Amino acid sequence: MPGRVRTVSVAGGYRLRLVVLDFDGTITRPGALDFKVIRKQIGCPEGMPVLEFIAGLTDARQRQTARAALDRFEADGAAASRPNDKAEELVHWLKARGLKVAVLTRNSREAVLRALDNFTGLTCADFDLVLTRDDPVAPKPAGDGVRHAAERFNVAPHEVLVVGDFYLDMAAGQAAGALTVLLDSQDDPRLKDVACDYRIRHLDELWPIVSDGLPLPPGKLPNHMLGEYLADIRCADPSVLIQPGVGEDIAAVEMPADEVLILKSDPITFANDAIGRYAVLVNANDIATAGAQPRWLLTTLLWPVGTTPSRVRSTMQALGATCRELGITLCGGHTEISDAVQRLVVVGMMAGTVRRADLIDKQRMQPGDWVLLTKGVAVEGTAIMAREFGPYLAQAGIAAADIAAGRDLLDQIGILAEARIAAQGGLATAMHDVTEGGLATALEELSIAGGHGIRVDMDRIPVLDLTRRFCAALGLDPLGVIGSGSLLIACRAADGPRLLARLRAEKVAVEHIGEVLAAPPGITACRMEEPVRWPRFETDEIARLFTTI
Known part of the structure; x- marks a missing residue:
């Protein structure tokens, strides 16, 4: 057994x-087999493999004698x-x-x-x-x-x-x-x-x-396996009244009267080698943009037929570890092996809370507000390019060390730290996570949600060197590449310098890239103070890449 x-x-x-x-x-x-015996018999030094010693003998007769001795030694051992x-x-x-x-x-x-x-x-x-x-x-x-x-x-x-x-x-x-x-x-x-x-x-x-390396049958995870995996997920939050377990199909959470519940759902299909951490961060990011604390996560995990227990365990361990790191409770969900998917899909539903007075609503944006961007465009997309298209980057002449550095950018797709700094003292009037469609789409979404136009200085938009080179190698526009890890922040012009200083003091790279306009929603772009066309993307550049390579 x-x-x-x-x-x-x-x-x-x-x-x-x-x-x-x-x-x-x-x-x-x-x-x-007692190899001390044969070593002594043929004169092989301790620590040197016998076959390599015999092959290294320069005298043919010595070599033949040693091989015969080894054959006799093995024959005696085999008999016993x-x-x-x-x-x-x-x-x-x-x-x-x-x-x-x-x-x-x-x-x-x-x-x-x-x-x-x-x-x-x-x-x-x-x-x-x-x-x-x-x-x-x-x-x-x-x-x-x-x-x-x-x-x-x-x-x-x-x-x-x-x-x-x-x-x-x-x-x-x-x-x-x-x-x-x-x-x-x-x-x-x-x-x-x-x-x-x-x-x-x-x-x-x-x-x-x-x-652990043999495929699971289609359907729900076996109860004994699910129970084992859930046992590793500790639920210490006293507000969770019904905790995850076999046979529990809901979670129950107690809410204080003065708090607002913030909800978010997102499916994750990219970066399967780190999808557990990815799913937590992507869902937590949007909660943080409301000034809220991400607190509870439910996940639906759909694995393709042929998935093994070790892969299931690895994903669930990553989900649990990332939740613990961020103070989030993984409090329920669903797991299944399904022929409806060809690769792992993680659908996350994140919930968080914020005091009603501290809720950040994009409608608070006003003309004259500064628009800031943290880190740089396409942080997430750069990591995906390295993880999913590494061989193509290598063929295009990108060094292995640079591809490895790109893979590591997946650790930077969280924006919780900068969102918390921007929310302190009510400095931020609006925040928006840059996701599918990249900065080009995210700025349009912020403009529409806030009800105002936005003027963007293209020369101020930060693009990482790795991102620029990866995109050039694969024929992508960085502005249309999925970009979790970058946070758009609107703040009053009078608070802009103070917020920039706070973020930079906490080692968060940030640039002032534009202003909110007294105009209908839309993006006005300039370069070298001359008007230029703002790009639009029907499909995220990474999604397009998956269909063309």
Whole structure:
């Protein structure tokens, strides 16, 4: 039966199609081979792999003698070897779940076959592939054997699980880009610092790791799984009277009489590798623009068919962690595996509160108000370009370090800090989060909601260098790129310098880009004090990119 996994999380989750098993000490019981004996016999120094030592011998006769000694040593070990506990059951369990199972060993094929003679429930035919040192692939720690197995079964390296009991196995898996599990059954001090994704004591601890990488059936998440995930989401807010749990389809929240409830809903489909954090921040941003504190979040999570438990867990852990970081209570929602979607969709419904007297209504905007923009245009879009279109950026000559820096911009899509500063003391008369359609659309929305025209100085609009170069490489206009992370703030002209100073003192980049006009809604733009056309976008530039690449 499944044991307890000592390491329980791999970022982003995983899907498994192939399991590559080491042989000695993994499929067979540890201890059949004492490598101190063969090292002494052939003169191999401690700490140097035996095969590499033999290959490095320059004298052909010495090399032949050492190889013969190694063959005899392995033959004796194979004759004495026995199945590891649960090894036979594990292989049949893996096969029954549609996984390909391969053996990758530094042993000879003859030694493997001889050892399998001692098994009662397992033969060489039970494996889809057996790779030994007799095959024309570089031995572990090279990743060639793992890659060869993956290519043989048309499996991506990240869909491979490598299981072994020595650092050479882990190095081979990591070199190939596979998931790795170290079987440290003896608590070997030599393995203490070996890098791996999971570390287990017994083979039966492999069951839950593999199960986390197998697709879930369509429909609701199983109750036992949902209960496990919800148990990790602590609900400490005393105002939440009915907390999330299996069988609970609503949340109940107690409200003070002098507070206004602010509601917001948004579906998230971009940046699937960080979608949990993304969903919380995007929904919280709009709550903050009303001067409110984001407090409660409900999420509907729709995963495509083929999703594994580890990917579900990863998303829910990210949602929970981001909510805890921001003081938000994840208090309910719905989870489902559905053929209605092709990629994960997270629909968030955020609620927050603000004292009625502190509510920021865009109708408070007046002619003469300054319009400020924080950070720069397309912060969110720049991160999406790096995460979703990295190979295209690389082909266009963008350096890997710059693409990595772009990916990291996803951490900057929150605007809660600057919104809180702008709301203090009633400095802001209106705030608007820059989202789909970019700054071009956001300014039009602010103008319409506030009931006034806005004059924009194009020369003052801040564009990050990364954004400019990414957009040039992909043929996008930065002003039409989705831009969560940038906040538009309107304030009285007399308060403008004070608000700019406050924001900059808190390390928030901000620029004064325009003024509110005594005119009907609409955008008037200028460059070098000359009128220019304000761009309009039927579709967000990122959405257009998804349809053209």
